[in-house]
Structure formats: structure tokens, C-alpha cells
Amino acid sequence: MKKIVLSAFMLLGLAFSAQAQDISKNALGLRLGDNDGFGGEISYQRGLGDNNRLELDLGWRNSNDVDAFKLAGLYQWVWNIDGGFNWYAGVGGGLGSWSYDHGGNKDSGSFFFAAGDIGIEYNFDIPLQLSLDIRPELYFNDDYRDDIGPDIALGIRYRW
Template identity: 35%
Template sequence: MHVELLQAQKNYGRYELGLRLGDTYGGSAAVDAMFPLAGNRLHANLSFHHDGLILAGLYDWGFPIAPNFIFYPGVGGIVFIGDDFQLGVAGELGFEYAFNIPLSIGLDWRPVITIIDDGGFSGDGFGLNIRYRF
């Protein structure tokens, strides 16, 4: 079992590029990427809203829970640039499965607290992630 969990961690530390479908702070789809970073990873999104651009960057910690299956909590920031400017702090809780082909699929929840502009809370940031691993 220990070797299988090490394989899950190895799959976690790879570059990934794909889509995040679901609420992305006002958008419904985002270009989704993962970058290895000091044993963990940077989770980045880019999406377009009807009146602007949304960028998110989160630092995720990976915890293998089964072969090819990872739990990842994270924290970071989100910015909206458009008719107005918004800046927020985002959290993230997610699960990801890495197939034995270069494909991963995951589900996550990303609550956001806006600190510049309206000062509100958004807790409906659920997403489905489909990414190519390389």
C-alpha cells in the first residue's frame, strides 16, 4: 500500500492542463493548470466573465488517500478585472483521481471572501476539473 501511495504522490507532482467546469467566481468555465511547487503545487485558473477577466492562483497541499487518489486543501487569491476591480482570498478543498493514462479528474470547492470592492462571501464555487498530465 505504501508504494501505491508514493505513486499517487508522484502523479500529483506533475504538470496538468485542462478545464475547470462550474462556478469560477462568476464564470462557468476556466482554463485550469497545475504546476509542481516544492513538493506541492500551484493551482491556477483563467476565465472570462461577460464583463471581465478572472484570475485565480492557489497553493495546494497534496495528501494521498488511496492509489492514484489525492485530497488537496489550498489557499490563495483571486482577482477580477473588468468594469470594476475585485480582489479576494480563496480557499480550496478538492479530490483528484489520476488515471493510468495522462488524464486526471477532480472535484473541488472554492469559497471566496472578497476584500476589495463588495466585501462579500461566495460559497458556491464548486468545480469539476478535467486535466491532461505531462
């Protein structure tokens, strides 16, 4: 048991001490996934240092019955795996608004949520970034959603 615990701590230490490559100062694109109808998001990343950044995502939904938007903000740490291949993790939260209109039944409101984020990305030699991540979101609202929503998405961004 001691060997397993020691090995786990060594691997964790190695992961956090891995040298990160310089991340892009800016990246703008789309984050395409599915979380209760917020399938598409405009995504912006702003590099804050050699291995951390801020990500802002604006998602919206416009259907026959529900119109909604949400804004998410995450602080992320980025670690290099090899070359342009990185993994990242982050924490943050967001807020949003929704309105429902179906057959004369109308309702609206706002919500906020806490979020975590973990994913992988590849930065090509051209200014293109592809990513795949999961963002569990814990919603705080009585009417819209009051549970955890796993948001899995594919991102494509232009870097500069």
C-alpha cells in the same frame, strides 16, 4: 471528552502524515463550476514537490450585460488516499476586472479576493485527471461583490 479530543488529534496527524504519491509536474485543462457567472476556467497546475503544487485558473464571463475576468492562484498540499485517488487543500487569492452595460447604465471596476480550496481528485493510468473541489472566495470590492462566494467545480486536466 478527552478521548474525543485525543482521537481527533490522532486522525489529523494521520491525515497530515499520510504519504503522498508523486504528483504530475504539469497539468492543463478546464475547471467547470459556477460562482457568480464565472462558470468556466482554464486551469494549470505546476508540481512543486512530491506533495505540493501551484494552481492558476483564468476565468471569464461574457454576457449581454457583464463582461469580466478573474485570475486565481492557489498553493495546494496533496495527500494520497489510495492509488491514484488523492485529496488536497490550499490557500491563495486572485484579482479580476468587470464591466457592466445595460440600457445605457455603464459601470466598471476591479476586485481582489482571498480563497481557500479543498477537494478530491483521481489520476488515471492514462494522463488524465478528474477533480471535484470547493473554493470559498472572500471578495473585497464595494461594487462588484462584497461577500463570500462558494465556487464548486469539476476539473478535467491533461497531465504530463
